[in-house]
Amino acid sequence: MKETFYDKIFKPKTYTLENGKEVKQRASRVPLIIVLLVIAMYLSFQATDSDLSLIFTRGYQFFVILIAMFPPNFNYISNIWEPLFDTIQMSLLGSVAGAILAIPLALLSSGNVIRNRFVNGLFKFVLSIMRTLPTLIMALIATFVFGLGTMAGTTAIFLFTMSYIGKLMYEHIENVDMGAFEAHESMGLTKIQAFRYAIVPDVLPTYLSVSLYAFEGNIRYAAILGYVGAGGIGLVLDERLGWRDYPSVAMVLLVLMIVVFIIERISEYFRRKLT
Amino acid sequence: MNSSIQKQLNEAPNHMLYFSTIAAILLALLIWSIAGVNYTGVEDRGLEFAGNIIKGILTPDLEFLFDFTKQGVPYLLFETIAIAFLGTIFGSLLAIPISFLMAPSVVGEPISFITRLFVIFVRTIPSLVYGIMLIRVTGPGAYAGVLTMSITSIGMISKLYVDVIENLDRGVLEAMTSMGCTTYEKIRYGILPQLFSSFLSTTIYRFDMNLRDATILGLVGAGGIGAPLIFAMNAYRWNEVGSILIGLVVLILLVEVLSNKLRARLVSGER
Numbered sequence: 001m002k003e004t005f006y007d008k009i010f011k012p013k014t015y016t017l018e019n020g021k022e023v024k025q026r027a028s029r030v031p032l033i034i035v036l037l038v039i040a041m042y043l044s045f046q047a048t049d050s051d052l053s054l055i056f057t058r059g060y061q062f063f064v065i066l067i068a069m070f071p072p073n074f075n076y077i078s079n080i081w082e083p084l085f086d087t088i089q090m091s092l093l094g095s096v097a098g099a100i101l102a103i104p105l106a107l108l109s110s111g112n113v114i115r116n117r118f119v120n121g122l123f124k125f126v127l128s129i130m131r132t133l134p135t136l137i138m139a140l141i142a143t144f145v146f147g148l149g150t151m152a153g154t155t156a157i158f159l160f161t162m163s164y165i166g167k168l169m170y171e172h173i174e175n176v177d178m179g180a181f182e183a184h185e186s187m188g189l190t191k192i193q194a195f196r197y198a199i200v201p202d203v204l205p206t207y208l209s210v211s212l213y214a215f216e217g218n219i220r221y222a223a224i225l226g227y228v229g230a231g232g233i234g235l236v237l238d239e240r241l242g243w244r245d246y247p248s249v250a251m252v253l254l255v256l257m258i259v260v261f262i263i264e265r266i267s268e269y270f271r272r273k274l275t
Numbered sequence: 276m277n278s279s280i281q282k283q284l285n286e287a288p289n290h291m292l293y294f295s296t297i298a299a300i301l302l303a304l305l306i307w308s309i310a311g312v313n314y315t316g317v318e319d320r321g322l323e324f325a326g327n328i329i330k331g332i333l334t335p336d337l338e339f340l341f342d343f344t345k346q347g348v349p350y351l352l353f354e355t356i357a358i359a360f361l362g363t364i365f366g367s368l369l370a371i372p373i374s375f376l377m378a379p380s381v382v383g384e385p386i387s388f389i390t391r392l393f394v395i396f397v398r399t400i401p402s403l404v405y406g407i408m409l410i411r412v413t414g415p416g417a418y419a420g421v422l423t424m425s426i427t428s429i430g431m432i433s434k435l436y437v438d439v440i441e442n443l444d445r446g447v448l449e450a451m452t453s454m455g456c457t458t459y460e461k462i463r464y465g466i467l468p469q470l471f472s473s474f475l476s477t478t479i480y481r482f483d484m485n486l487r488d489a490t491i492l493g494l495v496g497a498g499g500i501g502a503p504l505i506f507a508m509n510a511y512r513w514n515e516v517g518s519i520l521i522g523l524v525v526l527i528l529l530v531e532v533l534s535n536k537l538r539a540r541l542v543s544g545e546r
Contacts, residue, residue, distance in 0.1 A: 040360060041360075041361065041364065043357065044356075044357035044358075044360050044361045045361070047353060047354050047357035047417065048354065048357050048358055048361060048416075048417035048418050048420070048421050048498065049416060049417060049418050050361060050417075050418045050421055051413075051418065054412065054413055054418070055412070055422075058411075058412045058413070059412060061411040061412045062408050062409060062411065062412050064411060065407070065408045065411065066408065085311060086311065086312075088308075089307065089308035089311035089312055090308075090312060092304055092305065092308045093305070093308040093309060093311075093312050096305055096308075128528060128531075129524055129528075132487075132523070132524045132527040132528060132531075133520070133523070133524065134487050134488070134490045134491050136490075136491040136494070137490065137491070137504065137520075140505065140508060141324075141325075141328060141508075144321065144324040144325075144328075144508070145321040145322070145324055145325050146321060147321070150311070150312045151312060154312050220399075220401075223401055224401040224402070224403055224491075227403055227494055228494075234401070237401070237404070241404070241407060249404075253399065253400055253404070256399055257395065257396065257399040260399050261395060261399075
């Protein structure tokens with residue numbers, strides 16, 4: 001057992017076994033972790049001005065809007081279709097374009113396909129930075145470039161999907177068993193043929209499954225992109241909330257819920273088939 | 276070719292029709308989408324904006340980036356971390372009872388189905404809507420963000436918790452029963468060790484995600500670094516935008532690396 005700094009302060013317990021051998025058990029680290037957690041929570045409470053008693057004294061305020069939402073305004077549905085289809089179109093186009101462009105990026109980032117450390121590192125770095133920026137911020141930047149509308153939303157979804165799928169795919173490609181590839185090459189296939197028959201069948205199911213999953217999540221994201229003017233159902237949601245027209249808000253949420261539910265079911269069905 | 280191989284090949288199910296149908300549907304949907312997304316062209320000053328953003332990131336407002344008072348980037352990032360941290364803790368605590376109610380092996384089919392519907396309901400409402408509802412409770416500020424994070428975390432955390440609960444190794448419990456252990460001992464030594472590390476790993480993962488989401492709460496006035504970022508953008512102060520974005524990217528990358536390390540340790544059980 002290697003003694004770490006912690007073990008020097010809190011001595012490990014020593015047991016003597018029947019055969020005279022000595023076994024050490026490390027002192028539990030749980031107390032240290034709890035102390036750290038409590039400190040972190042205290043600091044966070046300070047930083048956010050959190051006051052739990054407020055929930056009990058003013059918690060009912062949360063339900064004011066919720067109750068005002070009932071009954072939903074079913075007549076409003078005629079105004080929802082168009083932005084809803086916008087949302088679906090934005091996320092579909094963004095996801096497909098992102099998924100396709102993720103392939104070259106993933107290949108360029110994988111050390112076993114492109115044997116150039118500098119290129120790999122550069123593309124990995126670009127992918128992680130793009131993934132780090134929240135989608136809404138990207139959408140905001142896109143509205144500055146493309147103007148308000150669905151184009152901005154599509155761009156934001158496209159960039160996010162590309163980086164997300166790109167990262168998952170290069171991780172997968174780097175872990176592919178290269179034995180089959182080498183075997184194909186030694187049988188006289190060209191590099192591209194070997195790639196086609198050795199790597200693609202291994203990677204393809206994951207790729208499709210990840211793409212479906214990304215699309216599923218993008219529908220959710222697309223729903224809020226309207227907040228920064230990037231088109232879609234979020235625009236209506238924001239507008240109705242601004243007017244305090246809560247029954248219509250409820251209708252928007254209801255439709256959104258049904259659509260997300262259906263798309264999740266379809267995507268889950270195909271993803272299960274793929275694995 | 277060997278005749279038996281030929282026979283086997285002919286017997287293989289033909290998926291051509293199935294695949295081409297799916298491909299056709301997908302293509303039709305794609306064309307519909309391309310027609311729907313109206314490309315209005317780049318705004319007159321669009322490229323200028325793009326250039327300005329890049330210029331802002333390359334020449335960040337260093338004074339703002341290293342300003343350790345309450346208006347500087349470090350404090351704003353700290354506030355964002357605090358929001359995500361508290362939100363994750365509250366959310367995961369709330370998710371524990373919900374996840375048990377979601378597990379069919381614990382409460383039976385009907386209750387589990389109702390709870391699942393409830394969680395879908397909770398999960399679909401966008402975080403910004405919760406933000407608006409909760410600002411009524413707490414007033415604008417970081418606290419509203421904390422409560423919003425707690426609610427939006429429930430959906431994913433409880434979904435992942437349920438998988439762990441459903442996959443508990445029951446053999447351990449049976450073995451303990453046969454050894455004559457009490458219920459308390461069974462829970463303490465049979466169930467908790469199985470659940471704890473997976474639950475913790477899920478929670479850390481969610482913290483990682485919450486940190487990203489906490490940055491957008493500023494839009495509705497629920498604290499965090501989002502609000503200064505949007506103000507800076509709308510006022511075209513690109514150097515400030517650059518310093519905030521740099522701070523954000525560095526923070527999120529750091530937390531991601533840390534969380535991956537911690538989770539790998541939790542899963543493999545190594546020290």
